[in-house]
Amino acid sequence: MAWVRVAHCAIVWTFGWRALYRQVVRSSFATVPFYRERWALHGRTDPVMVAGKGERDGAVPAEELAGRLPDLVPLAGGSATPDPLRGLEIVLHQCARISPDTLIIGAAPEYHPRVVAFESTPDEPRGHVLAVGTPGQLAGVGQDIPRVPLVTFAERGSEGLLVDDLLGVLGGVRDCGNWHVDWPRVYARETPLGLAFTLLLQRSPRLVDIVPAGASGRIARCPQHRTPVIAA
Numbered sequence: 001m002a003w004v005r006v007a008h009c010a011i012v013w014t015f016g017w018r019a020l021y022r023q024v025v026r027s028s029f030a031t032v033p034f035y036r037e038r039w040a041l042h043g044r045t046d047p048v049m050v051a052g053k054g055e056r057d058g059a060v061p062a063e064e065l066a067g068r069l070p071d072l073v074p075l076a077g078g079s080a081t082p083d084p085l086r087g088l089e090i091v092l093h094q095c096a097r098i099s100p101d102t103l104i105i106g107a108a109p110e111y112h113p114r115v116v117a118f119e120s121t122p123d124e125p126r127g128h129v130l131a132v133g134t135p136g137q138l139a140g141v142g143q144d145i146p147r148v149p150l151v152t153f154a155e156r157g158s159e160g161l162l163v164d165d166l167l168g169v170l171g172g173v174r175d176c177g178n179w180h181v182d183w184p185r186v187y188a189r190e191t192p193l194g195l196a197f198t199l200l201l202q203r204s205p206r207l208v209d210i211v212p213a214g215a216s217g218r219i220a221r222c223p224q225h226r227t228p229v230i231a232a
């Protein structure tokens with residue numbers, strides 16, 4: 001019956017996603033200095049996750065992480081360097097038509113075979129071409145070249161991929177016109193500070209419940225793809 005199927009999908013995308021999030025929160029509270037200190041001070045307790053519990057619902061404004069990156073490394077060790085293009089490979093393929101023959105100008109997934117930098121773009125590129133970059137970078141690219149802008153929350157319009165220096169590529173606009181979250185790799189939830197994001201698969205630096213500047217909106221479900229989207 002239709003309603004059974006719909007309910008089942010809702011459970012899959014919220015339940016498994018949230019379970020993974022809780023696991024990351026629990027492990028971060030136990031093993032990552034920044035969260036141990038912060039959540040202990042603010043009264044968030046293991047395994048946490050009661051809405052309204054702890055200061056600002058446990059969310060961390062991204063600007064408060066300035067100078068604290070070494071404290072986001074788990075006690076067992078790991079990298080303290082964020083990847084501003086984390087997730088690009090998957091999200092770009094979801095949001096744009098790309099084949100191995102596509103010439104990508106600008107930001108490309110690590111293993112894409114045909115890439116050129118903005119400054120060495122040929123005058124008349126041949127074949128299928130796609131420019132991927134910030135609005136500033138794309139301003140210098142010929143008007144007839146298809147493009148995917150990399151935008152921050154402040155720059156968010158109706159197209160492109162949503163990026164953050166710390167969190168990487170958080171999602172993008174798919175063919176349905178909605179801003180899809182990089183599900184299930186990125187968890188997103190509403191907090192009093194705005195939307196908070198957690199990288200579920202990145203061990204280090206550990207990024208949990210981080211709110212980028214201007215991250216407004218709410219989390220809804222795309223009626224077409226049935227996965228989480230950021231609604232206005």
Ligand SMILES: [Zn+2]
Nearest residue numbers: 176178222225
């Ligand atoms: Zn969709």
